[in-house]
Structures are given as structure tokens and as C-alpha cells.
Amino acid sequence: MSESTIQWVLYEQFKRLFRVAEGERVGESKVRKILRDALGAGFFAKLIATVVTYPHEVNHSSPHRTPVSLTFRLHDLLVMG
Secondary structure, eight states: OOHHHHHHHHHHHHHHHHHHHHOOOTTOOHHHHHHHHHHHHHHHHHHHHHHHHHHHHHHHHSOOOOOOOHHHHHHHHHHHO
């Protein structure tokens, strides 16, 4: 599942949740409330989707390397130092 799919589903859920949880605020314009809810929903959806998919993206995009042993690295540091 891609990050954008997760983000879209979460965005719709957060929009619905914000709409139900807050109700109408006294003195707040409808446009301002819609913008606040949309920005909040977008922020949290993107944050969660990124955190969930980041490990997969890094693992998928990094080249496959043969692990270098710790002994080899320490030896190189001692020789260079």
C-alpha cells in the first residue's frame, strides 16, 4: 500500500472526525472552520502516512550492500589514526 493511499484514507477519516468532534464554534466563519479542519486533517494524515511507510521506502530504495564487519571498520580506524 502506498503512502498516498494511506494519506488519503486518513485525511477523509480525520476530516469526518474533526467535523463531528468540534461542532460549530461561536463567532468563527464557515470558511475559516473548513480551512482549519482541512489543514489539520492533512497535516495529521501526512504525518502518520509518512511515519508508517518511511521504513519500507528506505529499505526499498537503498542499494543492497554486503554488510561490512565491525572488526574491519575498527581496524581501518586504527590504521588511519
